[in-house]
Amino acid sequence: MIPRKLSILSRQQLHRSRLLQIGLLIGFWLAGDALVRLTGLPIPGGIVGLFLVVLLLASGRLSLFSMRRGANWFLAEMLLFFIPAVPAVLDHREFIGLLGLKILAVILLGTVVVMAVTALTVDVVCRWSLRREPALVE
């Protein structure tokens, strides 16, 4: 029974340790990446890892508590991971000036339009389909 005891012990440790959970999430990402490389799927490895985890959670093979803290940490600090990509503009000096402003205008205007159209569409479809079950409208 020693291995069993060990596995229970290590599970408890996993449920308590955020660092171990972060490691586990990185492991699933690497597994997803490897799968993508093997099969040549046109999907990023992180997404494959996401589906793997959802499948394991749904089939009860993985408990929510074995990852929740780690996942919350990743989601809370995600903005940090974008920051090093922004100074990439330094490599595109041609964008410093009128061209850059033009591109920025396209991005800003486009994003406002995309957000407004998407949110209003979802809201309208939601209100229309939720006439029977109004629980979701605050």
Next chain:
Amino acid sequence: MSLPLWSNAVLSTVLWSAATILLYLIGKRVYRRWPRWWTTPLAIAPVLLIGLTLACNTSYRDYISGTHWLVALLGPATVAFAIPIYEQRALIRRHWPVLAIGSLVGSGTAMLSAWGFASLIGLDETLRLSLLPRSISTPFAMTVSGDIGGVPDLTAVFVVFTGVFGAALGEVLLRWLPLRSVLARGALFGMGAHGAGVAKAHQIGREEGSIAGLVMVMVGLLNVLAAPLLAHLLR
């Protein structure tokens, strides 16, 4: 002034990573103290960072070779979306058709608006094509960009800027648009500003965050699958 010290790869990795994390933490503290849309760490930290790299005479290539591991953590961060998505499975199972319609309409709007505004303003073909997939998350966007004849590297830059400004714009838009449902608020961020938007949506609410995460994933998959067709249409 480029000190000989900085040529040491390990030292530069440690120093630039520390500087990036420090500026991020400062940005977070500033935002907690004065929560305005333009004080988000995603606006403050990069500006200070660009100033610092210019002051140290460091090229972006040197900077990113030391901090690329931080960007790579976006991979496991994507996996982390599995948890809120699984936790909100009841909500998602009930409303996936609405979210699918939102993703479809949103993707169409993203492409058409990029094409329309870029043509109006007079950007050339390459820039226009590279701008098309700007609303979807980076790894998807680069795949699509390559498929339709854009420049994936340029697209990556546009995607980041869409995220940075989109997350901030979304917060402002929430105050202006009469949105009643959690679904609409989540979809706004997931469609408009991919990962950065999802992070922002998580700050607004757990349900909004998981909806945004799901929409981001749906939109990414939809666009990658539609890219070959789009490439055919554009040719």
